[in-house]
Amino acid sequence: MSRVYNFCSGPAALPEAVLKKAQAEMLDWHGAGVSVMEMSHRSSEFMSILASAKARLSRLMNISDDYEILFVQGGASTLFAQIPANLANGFDAISYVDTGAWSVKAIAEAKKYAKVNVVASSKEQGYRTVPDFSQLEIDPDSAYLHLCENETIGGLEIFDLPQTSLPIVSDMSSNILSRQIDVSKYGMIYAGAQKNIGPAGVCICIVRKDLLKRSSDVLPTVWNFATLAANDSMINTPPTFAIYLADLVFEWLEEQGGVAAIEKLNIAKAEALYAAIDASSFYSNPIDPKYRSRMNVPFILADNSLDALFIKESEAAGLRTLAGHRSVGGMRASIYNAMPMEGIQALISFMHDFEKRHG
Numbered sequence: 557m558s559r560v561y562n563f564c565s566g567p568a569a570l571p572e573a574v575l576k577k578a579q580a581e582m583l584d585w586h587g588a589g590v591s592v593m594e595m596s597h598r599s600s601e602f603m604s605i606l607a608s609a610k611a612r613l614s615r616l617m618n619i620s621d622d623y624e625i626l627f628v629q630g631g632a633s634t635l636f637a638q639i640p641a642n643l644a645n646g647f648d649a650i651s652y653v654d655t656g657a658w659s660v661k662a663i664a665e666a667k668k669y670a671k672v673n674v675v676a677s678s679k680e681q682g683y684r685t686v687p688d689f690s691q692l693e694i695d696p697d698s699a700y701l702h703l704c705e706n707e708t709i710g711g712l713e714i715f716d717l718p719q720t721s722l723p724i725v726s727d728m729s730s731n732i733l734s735r736q737i738d739v740s741k742y743g744m745i746y747a748g749a750q751k752n753i754g755p756a757g758v759c760i761c762i763v764r765k766d767l768l769k770r771s772s773d774v775l776p777t778v779w780n781f782a783t784l785a786a787n788d789s790m791i792n793t794p795p796t797f798a799i800y801l802a803d804l805v806f807e808w809l810e811e812q813g814g815v816a817a818i819e820k821l822n823i824a825k826a827e828a829l830y831a832a833i834d835a836s837s838f839y840s841n842p843i844d845p846k847y848r849s850r851m852n853v854p855f856i857l858a859d860n861s862l863d864a865l866f867i868k869e870s871e872a873a874g875l876r877t878l879a880g881h882r883s884v885g886g887m888r889a890s891i892y893n894a895m896p897m898e899g900i901q902a903l904i905s906f907m908h909d910f911e912k913r914h915g
């Protein structure tokens with residue numbers, strides 16, 4: 557068996573140590589005689605896994621008791637609707653920042669629940685930059701301010717939050733746990749697991765407790781944040797195996813030195829890759845350097861007729877899934893926490909070699 561460097565945007569590479577641990581525990585979890593997949597979600601064993609995942613995430617992100625951690629199903633796309641359904645109840649309007657494809661999708665769903673004011677957008681700049689937050693006109697009566705902190709497709713990341721009295725709701729699907737943040741600045745953080753946390757099938761929601769009062773009883777029960785919180789995310793059967801894997805990834809991250817340590821590594825990885833792109837006229841990245849994503853690095857070849865060959869040769873060199881999103885083309889290297897520096901070095905050396913032969 558040989559594992560390759562996997563640059564997929566999601567479901568993405570998981571730490572090899574985590575996969576090995578899951579493999580070792582697959583048939584018999586801690587002497588239970590069954591796999592985690594085969595146990596009741598109400599068993600004391602699974603309850604201990606859920607509690608461990610919550611405790612580790614709280615430690616890793618320094619989450620205070622003012623927040624609830626929820627594990628929800630349906631993907632971040634479901635949350636695009638579920639969030640306004642819960643948090644905009646009783647409000648006429650919601651404010652959204654628009655920085656790319658995932659913002660657009662979130663806005664489209666939110667419009668089904670309330671009037672959406674797009675208070676800042678970089679659409680006219682082709683989503684190559686983050687809009688200026690210094691002059692935002694935000695309706696103080698709107699339910700919350702939503703932003704997508706890392707645009708996975710465009711490769712654009714917001715590093716500084718806007719100033720506002722509204723609760724900030726942030727889609728951190730592709731950058732959660734990649735750098736230190738101050739959770740107390742947010743009303744809610746949410747993230748699909750399949751990039752930096754674990755397998756697809758579970759989303760992590762970190763919700764400030766006072767916002768739970770907004771959820772109305774008319775919501776479908778499994779959509780209701782307050783009911784989810786009151787039932788420890790176990791209104792019905794949760795995605796048990798995905799939560800177990802998330803706990804193993806959190807454990808791995810603690811062993812790496814936590815978020816501060818992985819952030820340092822992520823900065824070094826991203827800087828090395830962007831430097832290699834910038835040093836060549838064969839490759840380019842269009843994003844305003846201040847807002848380049850540390851997690852998703854899109855780049856194009858000066859001659860796009862070489863795209864297919866680049867993909868073919870990179871796959872043969874053990875560098876998997878470098879094709880850009882189907883809506884933008886070009887290449888994209890997703891370099892989440894589980895991507896080691898060696899993977900970045902292998903990619904850079906392949907890029908040099910490809911340029912030498914075809915440039």
Ligand code: PMP
Pocket residue numbers: 566630631632633634658704706707708709727728729730748
């Ligand atoms: N938000 C962002 C930033 C994403 O990258 C994605 C998925 N790539 C989503 C939301 C949607 O996630 P899901 O496919 O789990 O619904």
